[in-house]
Amino acid sequence: MIPAHESAALTVLLRQGHRTPRAYADLLEETGSALEVLERELSGGDGQISLLPPAREDLIAEAMADIAGWRDRGIRPLTLLDPDYPENLRAVHDRPPLIFVAGGLDPGDAKSVAVIGSRRASPAGIDTARRTAEALVGAGYVVTSGLAAGIDTAAHAAALDAGGRTLAVIGTGLNHAYPPRNAELQRRLARECAVISRFWPEEPPSRQGFPLRNATMSGVTLGTVIVEASATSGTRIQARQALAHGRPVFLMSPIESQPWASELAARPGVYVVDSPAEVISTIERLHGPGALVG
Amino acid sequence: MPTVAELSDLYGNFMLGPQPGSDVCRVCFNLTNGYRRCYACAHGGRWLDALAPISYSVAGEQLHHALAGYKRGGGPVARRFALELAAVMWRYLAGHERCLVRAAGVECFELVTTVPSGERERDDTHPLRRMVSELVAPTRGRYRPLLHRSEVVVAAHEFSIRKFDVDGELGGRSVLLVDDTWTTGANAQSAAAALKRAGAQAVGAVVIGRYLNRGWHDNDRRLCGLRPPFDWQHCVHCRNEKSTD
Numbered sequence: 001m002i003p004a005h006e007s008a009a010l011t012v013l014l015r016q017g018h019r020t021p022r023a024y025a026d027l028l029e030e031t032g033s034a035l036e037v038l039e040r041e042l043s044g045g046d047g048q049i050s051l052l053p054p055a056r057e058d059l060i061a062e063a064m065a066d067i068a069g070w071r072d073r074g075i076r077p078l079t080l081l082d083p084d085y086p087e088n089l090r091a092v093h094d095r096p097p098l099i100f101v102a103g104g105l106d107p108g109d110a111k112s113v114a115v116i117g118s119r120r121a122s123p124a125g126i127d128t129a130r131r132t133a134e135a136l137v138g139a140g141y142v143v144t145s146g147l148a149a150g151i152d153t154a155a156h157a158a159a160l161d162a163g164g165r166t167l168a169v170i171g172t173g174l175n176h177a178y179p180p181r182n183a184e185l186q187r188r189l190a191r192e193c194a195v196i197s198r199f200w201p202e203e204p205p206s207r208q209g210f211p212l213r214n215a216t217m218s219g220v221t222l223g224t225v226i227v228e229a230s231a232t233s234g235t236r237i238q239a240r241q242a243l244a245h246g247r248p249v250f251l252m253s254p255i256e257s258q259p260w261a262s263e264l265a266a267r268p269g270v271y272v273v274d275s276p277a278e279v280i281s282t283i284e285r286l287h288g289p290g291a292l293v294g
Numbered sequence: 295m296p297t298v299a300e301l302s303d304l305y306g307n308f309m310l311g312p313q314p315g316s317d318v319c320r321v322c323f324n325l326t327n328g329y330r331r332c333y334a335c336a337h338g339g340r341w342l343d344a345l346a347p348i349s350y351s352v353a354g355e356q357l358h359h360a361l362a363g364y365k366r367g368g369g370p371v372a373r374r375f376a377l378e379l380a381a382v383m384w385r386y387l388a389g390h391e392r393c394l395v396r397a398a399g400v401e402c403f404e405l406v407t408t409v410p411s412g413e414r415e416r417d418d419t420h421p422l423r424r425m426v427s428e429l430v431a432p433t434r435g436r437y438r439p440l441l442h443r444s445e446v447v448v449a450a451h452e453f454s455i456r457k458f459d460v461d462g463e464l465g466g467r468s469v470l471l472v473d474d475t476w477t478t479g480a481n482a483q484s485a486a487a488a489l490k491r492a493g494a495q496a497v498g499a500v501v502i503g504r505y506l507n508r509g510w511h512d513n514d515r516r517l518c519g520l521r522p523p524f525d526w527q528h529c530v531h532c533r534n535e536k537s538t539d
Contacts (some may be wrong), residue, residue, distance in 0.1 A: 022354055023354075026354070029362075029366065087369075087370055087371055090371050091359075091360075091363065091371045091374065091375070092356070092359070093354060093355055093356045093358070093359035110370070243304075243307040243308075244307060244308055244356060245356060246304040246305055246307065246308065246356055246360075246378065247304065248304060267307060267523060268303035268304065268306040268307060268523050268524075269303050269304040269306070269307055285295070285296055285297075285300070286296050286300065286301065286304075287296070288295045288296055289295055290373060290377055291295055291377075291429065292295065292296060292297070292298050292301070292377065292380060292381055292384060292429060292430075292431075293295045293296070293297050293298070294297070294298050294384070294388070294431055
């Protein structure tokens with residue numbers, strides 16, 4: 001395991017540094033160490049952090065204290081270089097350099113599919129979400145969703161009911177629950193599975209948070225299943241992000257009748273499916289043995 | 295097993311195919327301010343007979359990330375990238391190798407080889423070599439490890455006719471040179487020079503990504519004009535023919 005100093009160094013970089021999180025992700029992979037990146041930034045060059053040595057010690061001490069406090073509440077920071085950082089997320093260009101996890105991640109979590117959709121879901125949509133989550137659990141997949149009302153909640157609950165594993169990727173810091181009525185479900189997922197956030201634990205809900213959450217969720221998973229969604233939902237954002245990540249998007253057939261969905265269905269990598277079984281067979285084929293057929 | 299079409303389709307959502315034009319370098323398809331050759335192509339070696347960049351590889355974006363990631367660490371992420379990039383290479387060559395053959399002015403490429411990597415020790419196990427010699431059906435039967443780094447010390451982005459050596463004689467055969475990324479072209483041109491010194495009749499190159507930075511000049515606006523999905527039906531060379539017909 002990477003010592004706490006690595007996450008402390010990265011915390012300082014993200015708080016004080018002048019670069020974007022993505023630039024720090026690149027630097028982390030190039031150098032193999034957040035401490036080394038911090039040293040480099042402090043010793044000059046562009047994007048440097050202008051700090052005198054005493055201030056630097058204070059910032060590292062402060063970050064260490066914050067990390068200890070988060071850990072006391074069961075929140076673990078994971079840097080991009082940590083072996084437990086989700087493998088699928090590492091493979092996307094906009095991977096966050098630092099994420100926070102409540103609960104425990106498992107190497108098997110790479111076999112994960114996102115099931116998402118509208119917050120104001122119809123009974124038929126809820127039913128489809130449940131059947132999809134159950135089928136994925138039955139085939140050995142982890143069901144990932146966003147802990148929002150409607151489809152997300154149905155997918156998490158059905159996966160738990162089926163005795164499966166389900167991950168939440170949320171759009172706020174882990175100290176918050178949004179919507180508040182899902183606080184209990186969030187606690188249960190943290191206890192039994194894992195809840196992931198790319199935000200500082202204290203960060204409240206914000207307009208910018210949710211699209212970033214969707215990008216992270218797409219990154220964590222092998223593909224995204226869209227059960228039901230309106231033209232204005234965050235679900236559409238995730239569809240676009242999944243395609244930008246080179247991951248397949250599955251549209252459960254009833255939503256194809258909506259104009260935005262039929263437009264999306266024309267894109268390569270988008271599958272319109274009638275059943276959860278089609279989602280599973282497609283993912284199995286895309287991730288079959290490491291060779292190609294013409 | 296994944297099919298080539300299905301895997302490469304997923305990349306079709308972010309790959310940006312170069313389009314020839316009056317403000318695009320005729321050699322490497324770099325975006326210029328109205329010059330027919332970009333600075334690097336005008337001032338570097340000119341040994342390649344034709345180049346086909348499959349896509350632009352834009353700093354920080356998904357293709358660029360995959361092109362760096364497939365050679366990093368050898369874990370599951372790297373292997374996955376290698377498979378996906380192999381699908382892209384396979385589909386492109388199946389459709390457009392003949393366009394590159396025509397552009398290079400030959401009948402066919404009898405041999406296929408890769409540009410050696412920066413570190414000599416890594417070469418035998420380099421994932422690019424594995425892609426071209428094992429995963430990609432259009433190249434694997436013709437692959438030969440022809441090139442290796444010479445003893446001459448040359449900087450990474452510098453051209454030199456002595457940068458690489460070839461063992462043996464190519465006796466007038468034509469070679470398809472494969473690399474993952476084209477930045478200045480110094481390595482590919484140096485490799486082409488070595489192949490020509492060893493008797494190659496013609497050398498054509500295919501690269502997956504022609505590196506670009508959105509922050510440079512007008513690149514961001516011009517890249518925004520190249521909208522996905524990627525057009526597998528046309529390449530830089532068959533588009534060229536059409537425009538001059």
